[in-house]
């Protein structure tokens with residue numbers, strides 16, 4: 379099993395929480411949606427950020443809504459992605475959360491994690507292939523806002539998945555699609571993920587190295603989900619990459 383990024387030909391990056399701190403923005407928007415939603419209906423237990431990590435993190439928008447509702451024994455009609463934000467449907471709730479997310483993105487902007495940018499640049503300089511694989515339909519605007527859009531020739535996001543009928547994480551389909559587009563088999567590619575659902579997807583896809591990035595999910599949960607190793611920041615992998623490059627030459 380590869381232990382260092384220097385030993386793989388391609389690296390597939392999750393976006394929110396791995397490259398940019400936008401998992402925190404998602405987390406906040408989900409809380410602004412579900413805290414009043416459950417309280418108004420007197421549904422117990424009340425929503426907390428623990429629900430985000432357990433049920434929502436890393437999944438496509440409407441899957442996140444559905445998983446949270448199921449956790450409270452609730453269900454709503456699925457509706458349609460064109461539903462307005464006040465519709466009492468899975469899509470309506472998801473769209474309400476999306477308005478909250480975009481409001482924060484617009485007012486606060488995005489700054490990528492410096493360690494992630496250093497790793498991206500080091501990998502490109504070392505000739506590795508890289509891609510973003512995100513469940514989010516907002517991946518491109520987030521990359522633009524962070525000034526990183528030009529770093530990635532391949533972005534597989536929630537829009538790509540919907541267009542191609544690919545199931546979202548924890549299914550490995552989006553990661554496998556990205557690897558195929560890069561022309562690298564899973565046995566030669568690494569996955570970097572901060573969500574349990576994403577780690578599970580990486581392992582199910584047979585990727586040789588699945589790194590959990592602990593931004594709040596917890597090292598134990600990421601390890602239990604199957605991460606080969608867990609780091610706090612991508613800087614830790616930068617060293618690993620440099621060392622491997624030295625060993626190669």
Ligand SMILES: O=P(O)(O)OC[C@H]1O[C@@H](O)[C@H](O)[C@@H](O)[C@@H]1O
Pocket residue numbers: 393394401404434435436437438439442476512513514515516517536573
């Ligand atoms: O931006 P969208 O399309 O609503 O996607 C939402 C999801 O996008 C994922 O990237 C995040 O990890 C999830 O936590 C989030 O809920």
